Amino acid sequence: MMPSLRTLAAIVGGYLVFALSAVALFHLTGRDPHAPQPLWFELFATVYGMCFAALGGFIAARAARDRPLRAVSGVAILLALGALVSLIANPGAGATWSQWAALILMAPSVYLGLALHRYGGKFRHSNRSIAAG
Numbered sequence: 863m864m865p866s867l868r869t870l871a872a873i874v875g876g877y878l879v880f881a882l883s884a885v886a887l888f889h890l891t892g893r894d895p896h897a898p899q900p901l902w903f904e905l906f907a908t909v910y911g912m913c914f915a916a917l918g919g920f921i922a923a924r925a926a927r928d929r930p931l932r933a934v935s936g937v938a939i940l941l942a943l944g945a946l947v948s949l950i951a952n953p954g955a956g957a958t959w960s961q962w963a964a965l966i967l968m969a970p971s972v973y974l975g976l977a978l979h980r981y982g983g984k985f986r987h988s989n990r991s992i993a994a995g
Contacts, residue, residue, distance in 0.1 A: 869926045873936035876922025876975075880941060880968070883914040896948075896956040908963040912971040915941060919975020930979055938972040945969070 887910055888895050893903065918941075919934045926933035945964035 866929070869929050869933050869936070872922040872925035872933040873940065875925055876918035876933065876937035876972070877940045879918035879921055880911070880914050880937070880972075881944075883917075884911060894956075895960040896952070896958075898957040899959070904959050904963070907960065908967055911960075911963065911968045912974075915968040915971040916974035916978070919972035920978050921975070922972075923976045923979035930976055934972055934976040938969045941972060942969040 884895070887907060891903075893899060895907075899907070915937075918937050922933040922937045923930035942965055945961040945968075949958060949961045949965075
């Protein structure tokens with residue numbers, strides 16, 4: 863079944879949250895994502911990317927409404943494909959830490975956004991009942 867226009871927009875929007883945040887990070891720090899970096903920066907950039915991947919997943923799930931899993935999966939697939947294409951297109955050209963981090967850690971982090979979308983309200987409501995009880 864063909865995804866709705868709303869789901870496609872959710873996928874693109876969720877991916878843009880991740881991609882634009884990555885562009886901003888590397889631009890503002892003046893670093894090349896395809897060059898070797900100090901370990902502290904690689905760790906920071908990876909955690910940063912995982913957080914924005916999860917945020918992109920959350921936004922995609924919220925925007926898709928009726929098909930959040932499909933939208934979040936679309937974001938994860940786009941993210942992973944981008945990293946994979948970058949790895950294949952430039953074999954042996956510079957460091958590949960950012961592509962591997964995107965494939966192994968950031969793409970799966972998109973699903974954390976789905977979990978926040980699905981269970982976030984339940985956690986909020988359960989805390990109120992504990993405080994009231």
